[in-house]
Amino acid sequence: xxxxxxxxxxxxxxxxxxxxxxxxxxxxxxxxxxxxxxxxxxxxxxxxxxxxxxxxxxxxxxxxxxxxxxxxxxxxxxxxxxxxxxxxxxxxxxxxxxxxxxxxxxxxxxxxxxxxxxxxxxxxxxxxxxxxxxxxxxxxxxxxxxxxxxxxxxxxxxxxxxxxxxxxxxxxxxxxxxxxxxxxxxxxxxxxxxxxxxxxxxxxxxxxx
Amino acid sequence: xxxxxxxxxxxxxxxxxxxxxxxxxxxxxxxxxxxxxxxxxxxxxxxxxxxxxxxxxxxxxxxxxxxxxxxxxxxxxxxxxxxxxxxxxxxxxxxxxxxxxxxxxxxxxxxxxxxxxxxxxxxxxxxxxxxxxxxxxxxxxxxxxxxxxxxxxxxxxxxxxxxxxxxxxxxxxxx
Numbered sequence: 001x002x003x004x005x006x007x008x009x010x011x012x013x014x015x016x017x018x019x020x021x022x023x024x025x026x027x028x029x030x031x032x033x034x035x036x037x038x039x040x041x042x043x044x045x046x047x048x049x050x051x052x053x054x055x056x057x058x059x060x061x062x063x064x065x066x067x068x069x070x071x072x073x074x075x076x077x078x079x080x081x082x083x084x085x086x087x088x089x090x091x092x093x094x095x096x097x098x099x100x101x102x103x104x105x106x107x108x109x110x111x112x113x114x115x116x117x118x119x120x121x122x123x124x125x126x127x128x129x130x131x132x133x134x135x136x137x138x139x140x141x142x143x144x145x146x147x148x149x150x151x152x153x154x155x156x157x158x159x160x161x162x163x164x165x166x167x168x169x170x171x172x173x174x175x176x177x178x179x180x181x182x183x184x185x186x187x188x189x190x191x192x193x194x195x196x197x198x199x200x201x202x203x204x205x206x207x208x209x
Numbered sequence: 210x211x212x213x214x215x216x217x218x219x220x221x222x223x224x225x226x227x228x229x230x231x232x233x234x235x236x237x238x239x240x241x242x243x244x245x246x247x248x249x250x251x252x253x254x255x256x257x258x259x260x261x262x263x264x265x266x267x268x269x270x271x272x273x274x275x276x277x278x279x280x281x282x283x284x285x286x287x288x289x290x291x292x293x294x295x296x297x298x299x300x301x302x303x304x305x306x307x308x309x310x311x312x313x314x315x316x317x318x319x320x321x322x323x324x325x326x327x328x329x330x331x332x333x334x335x336x337x338x339x340x341x342x343x344x345x346x347x348x349x350x351x352x353x354x355x356x357x358x359x360x361x362x363x364x365x366x367x368x369x370x371x372x373x374x375x376x377x378x379x380x381x382x383x384x
Contacts, residue, residue: 120265157252164259186313
């Protein structure tokens with residue numbers, strides 16, 4: 001298995017989409033996919049998937065839980081274009097139509113160890129008040145034709161969005177041969193991250209000021 | 210040549226008087242650095258948060274630099290703007306921060322400031338908005354002529370910056 005002069009390195013991701021925090025919406029499901037650069041290839045695991053539909057429990061008025069597994073491995077020659085996880089959340093509106101409740105993206109961490117990420121979710125906003133009303137009435141909110149645009153930086157300057165929730169994802173990362181190729185990714189993630197089994201306690205508070 | 214990867218995102222901003230915000234950002238480096246791939250400047254979307262004070266952009270940054278020296282380490286410079294419901298834009302702050310110089314994941318909080326005009330201009334600003342802007346944006350990340358400015362404190366921008374370094378140890382750089 002060991003090669004003396006590797007030309008590619010591997011990134012293994014074992015994680016889960018734990019759940020979401022949307023104060024105003026319920027009965028949500030989530031679609032995910034991975035976006036990466038030209039030098040990357042996904043060699044195992046599903047490229048995209050859909051979770052179950054979940055609703056809020058009786059204990060907490062905000063938390064929705066999916067507990068959806070993510071297991072995948074990438075290979076690459078170059079850290080540019082590092083994979084991102086793109087997440088989109090959908091749910092029913094008042095009339096029963098399926099509308100988008102949030103898009104979000106986060107980079108897969110590159111240090112080995114456990115990481116929890118809280119991804120802010122936003123929806124494109126119509127600018128005209130009349131358009132907001134008609135889209136509410138007809139159940140046709142503005143959506144991205146391809147959710148992968150959320151992982152890119154170009155073309156964002158003309159969009160107006162509203163952030164309305166968070167999705168919590170946890171990752172356990174393993175890399176192979178990055179050091180042999182000369183890449184220094186820093187220390188493994190610190191011990192105090194490992195004691196948090198779920199994301200809610202620490203990550204949420206850092207962003208809610 | 211040593212290589213540096215900066216992989217992360219501009220997460221969002223908080224602590225500003227209004228929260229319908231967007232950010233123009235750029236990365237400035239010295240002469241020894243060469244950008245191999247990635248966009249070194251851009252503009253985020255406008256976010257109007259539904260709950261809470263923080264505007265979230267999640268704007269991805271993925272830069273690959275090659276360098277012959279450690280002078281001129283990359284700096285991220287930001288301008289935070291406010292867009293109101295009529296589509297008018299107003300400057301809310303300038304700020305800059307260095308890209309961390311140790312590999313790994315970092316959460317960086319960048320503080321911002323806004324130039325103050327004379328008292329007449331400040332009075333006009335409270336009624337109609339607008340306000341003074343810098344003529345040359347390089348002043349944000351250089352210290353050269355700062356003594357001429359009078360500024361006020363504004364909010365903070367939060368960034369998650371991951372740094373991967375390659376071959377820096379071969380040149381004797383310890384990080």
